[in-house]
Amino acid sequence: MCNAHCVCRxxxxxxxxxxxxTEPLRPAIRRGASAIVTPTGPDCPEPAVDAAVDVxxxxxxxxxxxxxxxxxxxxxxxxxxxxxxxxxNVACGLAAAGHSVKWVSRVGADGFGRHLVERIAAHGxxxxxxxxxxxxxxxxxxxxxxxxxxxxxxxxxxxQGSGDLxxxxxxxxxxxxxxxxxxxCSGRGADGGADRxxxxxxxxxxxxxxDGDSPAExxxxxxxxxxxxxxxxxxxxxxxxxxRVLHLSGITAALSADCLALLRNLTAPRPGRPLVSxxxxxxxDLWHDRADAGRILLDLARGSDLVFVGADEAEAAWGVTGGPxxxxxxLPEPRLLVVKEGDRGATVFxxxxxxxxxxxxxxxxxxxxDTVTHVPALxxxxxxxxxxxxxxxxxxxxxxxxxxxxxERIRHGHLMAAAALTVPDDLGAPPARExxxxxxxxxxxxxxxxxxxxxxxRAKEEVRTP
Numbered sequence: 459m460c461n462a463h464c465v466c467r468x469x470x471x472x473x474x475x476x477x478x479x480t481e482p483l484r485p486a487i488r489r490g491a492s493a494i495v496t497p498t499g500p501d502c503p504e505p506a507v508d509a510a511v512d513v514x515x516x517x518x519x520x521x522x523x524x525x526x527x528x529x530x531x532x533x534x535x536x537x538x539x540x541x542x543x544x545x546x547n548v549a550c551g552l553a554a555a556g557h558s559v560k561w562v563s564r565v566g567a568d569g570f571g572r573h574l575v576e577r578i579a580a581h582g583x584x585x586x587x588x589x590x591x592x593x594x595x596x597x598x599x600x601x602x603x604x605x606x607x608x609x610x611x612x613x614x615x616x617x618q619g620s621g622d623l624x625x626x627x628x629x630x631x632x633x634x635x636x637x638x639x640x641x642x643c644s645g646r647g648a649d650g651g652a653d654r655x656x657x658x659x660x661x662x663x664x665x666x667x668x669d670g671d672s673p674a675e676x677x678x679x680x681x682x683x684x685x686x687x688x689x690x691x692x693x694x695x696x697x698x699x700x701x702r703v704l705h706l707s708g709i710t711a712a713l714s715a716d717c718l719a720l721l722r723n724l725t726a727p728r729p730g731r732p733l734v735s736x737x738x739x740x741x742x743d744l745w746h747d748r749a750d751a752g753r754i755l756l757d758l759a760r761g762s763d764l765v766f767v768g769a770d771e772a773e774a775a776w777g778v779t780g781g782p783x784x785x786x787x788x789l790p791e792p793r794l795l796v797v798k799e800g801d802r803g804a805t806v807f808x809x810x811x812x813x814x815x816x817x818x819x820x821x822x823x824x825x826x827x828d829t830v831t832h833v834p835a836l837x838x839x840x841x842x843x844x845x846x847x848x849x850x851x852x853x854x855x856x857x858x859x860x861x862x863x864x865x866e867r868i869r870h871g872h873l874m875a876a877a878a879l880t881v882p883d884d885l886g887a888p889p890a891r892e893x894x895x896x897x898x899x900x901x902x903x904x905x906x907x908x909x910x911x912x913x914x915x916r917a918k919e920e921v922r923t924p
Contacts, residue, residue, distance in 0.1 A: 511558040511584065512859055514701035514732070516693075516724070517710045518685030519543025519563060519578065520597040520678075521570045524882060531600055531675050540885075541577050542599070544707045544739055544848050547885060551852025551874055553582035554888050557859055560584040562698050564684040566596035571684065581885070587697040594687055597680030601844070674843075680713075689716035690723045698724065699732055703855060706762075707737040708755045712744035718754065725761035736762035736792075737851050740771040752776050756789070764794040764858075766851050772797075782807070786828065796854060796868075798847070803834040804871065806864050833868035839911035840879045849878035849886065869898040869905070876910045889915040 523537035549561040561583050565571030567590050574596060579585045680686070688710070698704065704724065711718045725734055738755050745751035752775040759765045772778040772785045782797040782805040789795060795807040807828045853874030857867035873894050877886035888894065893915070897908065 510700040511560045512701060513549070513552050513557060513703045513705055513855065514560045514562060514698055515545035515549040515705040516562045516688075516698055516720075517543060517545030517707055518597060518680070518683065518688075518713060519546040519561075519565075519574050520599055520680060520683075521573060523598065523600045525600075525602055528602075531602060531677065534602075537600065539573075541574055542844065544709050544737065545705060546574075546578050546583070547845050547848035547878075548705055548737075548852045548855070549583045550578060550581040550885055551849050551888060552856055555852065555856040555874075556891065557856060558584070560587060560697070560701060562587045562693065564589045564591050564594075564688055564693075566590070566594055566684045567592050568596055570596040570598060587694055589684075589692070591684035591687060594682060594684040597678070597683035597685060599676060599678040599680065601674050601676040683713075686713040686717060688713075688720055690720050693720060695723075699730070701732055702859070703735055704732045705735040705737070705851070705855065706758075707739040708758065709739045709741055709744065711754055711758060712741060712751065721758055722761075725758050727761070733764065734762045735764040735851070735855060736766070737847070738765065738767040738771050738775065739847070740768075740775045742774065748775075759789055760791040762792055764796070765789065765792040766796045766798065766847075766854075768798045768847075769800070782830075782832075796871075798850065799835075801835055803832060804850075804868050805830065805832045806868060808864055829864070831864045831868065833865060833872065834906065836872050836876050836905075837909040838876045838879050839909070841912055842882050843879065845878040845885060846875040849888075850875040853888070866898050870894060873897060877915050880910060880912045880914060887915055 520542055522540040522542040524540055525531070525534035526536045526538055527534060543563075546561050546563070549559045552559045559582075561578055565574055565588060571590060575585050575588055706721060706724060711721045725736065736759055738759060740751070740755060742748060742751075755775055759767070767785065767789070769781060769785065772788070776788060778784050778788050782799065785797050786795055786807045793809055797805045797807075799805065807830055809828050850871040852871075854867045854871035856874075857870040862870070874888050877888045880886060889897070897905075900908070
């Protein structure tokens with residue numbers, strides 16, 4: 459039986475005691491920039507000691523088209539091409555932070571699929587396990603700047619604003635929903651008010667016509683995409699489980715019945731399972747039955763070791779109000795629960811149970827205890843909201859891989875999210891590790907005066923508010 463003095467821990471769940479040590483970790487494996495403690499003890503879970511990489515992510519990525527100027531999609535004359543996808547965004551962020559990462563997915567045998575794989579590989583991500591579907595196309599989408607919505611447009615059901623990849627779709631429709639729970643998770647507006655966003659552009663000037671509080675206009679062409687055909691039968695299980703951490707999101711579960719079956723398979727308890735990180739990523743317009751969506755996402759979260767969820771996501775998907783404590787009561791199973799609270803910051807519940815089952819999250823008992831850590835959000839001059847939730851997850855996971863304390867993990871998540879919020883596309887170049895570590899080490903007063911705007915990751919000094 460494990461107790462408070464036992465070295466038995468789920469992989470990565472409590473390794474902060476080793477942070478900063480100059481002695482080799484025993485037992486440990488060092489890969490690149492990360493140091494991972496291997497659990498030991500007679501009743502400990504079997505560790506994935508032969509893990510090929512630090513993190514594996516699995517999910518759909520799409521080619522994005524961003525308007526060359528503000529305005530409705532109907533009025534924009536041209537678009538700039540980019541890439542976007544929750545799990546590949548996390549993979550690129552972790553690779554930029556110095557970790558070894560593999561992205562697993564499916565793309566079409568088309569130019570868009572080749573572009574995705576080449577761009578993601580250029581970020582230092584291993585794409586060798588990405589499959590090419592000879593029949594199904596790569597998903598694409600068009601979007602304008604603005605906030606994500608957590609409710610579908612009136613009178614709609616299913617994926618509003620999306621259509622079959624072979625058929626044109628009218629402009630309009632709400633963005634897939636996240637709100638504070640996702641891409642706004644780590645930024646307060648420069649005025650400090652809830653949900654306010656600056657109109658400072660990437661070159662320091664105002665973006666004409668940009669309203670940070672307006673919903674984004676998004677049109678998807680992803681139904682029947684190559685990635686939607688992922689299933690337990692056609693995806694490489696050994697490759698998917700080859701990392702120390704497996705990062706998944708609820709978006710994949712919404713793509714098809716086969717994709718849902720794959721996620722259920724990957725979150726099921728099994729010997730040698732990597733630590734499973736799950737971002738709820740509730741996208742209301744991807745689900746045809748929203749009541750079913752809440753149940754499915756809750757089941758997947760309960761089978762995971764580390765869960766990211768927004769407070770507003772929990773309310774929209776599960777009807778949970780009352781803040782982080784109420785969310786923890788609804789979701790007691792994961793060892794680590796990260797609740798994102800928009801402009802307030804993020805709260806993490808870290809449980810130290812007295813017993814662990816052989817494989818999978820710990821069974822919650824009356825003697826299990828939580829350590830609760832809250833870190834306020836930063837003040838950020840936001841250019842675009844998309845991608846910040848993924849960046850926060852990448853920053854938090856990176857700091858976890860490094861064995862940093864929970865408070866520092868949250869701050870690294872906030873900083874990585876700020877890097878994404880201050881660029882127009884999904885991927886923002888994170889600050890150098892030394893730069894991020896310096897900011898993370900600030901005292902609470904200094905942290906509270908930081909104000910980060912476009913270009914801050916390359917600046918020698920940050921703007922501070924009084």
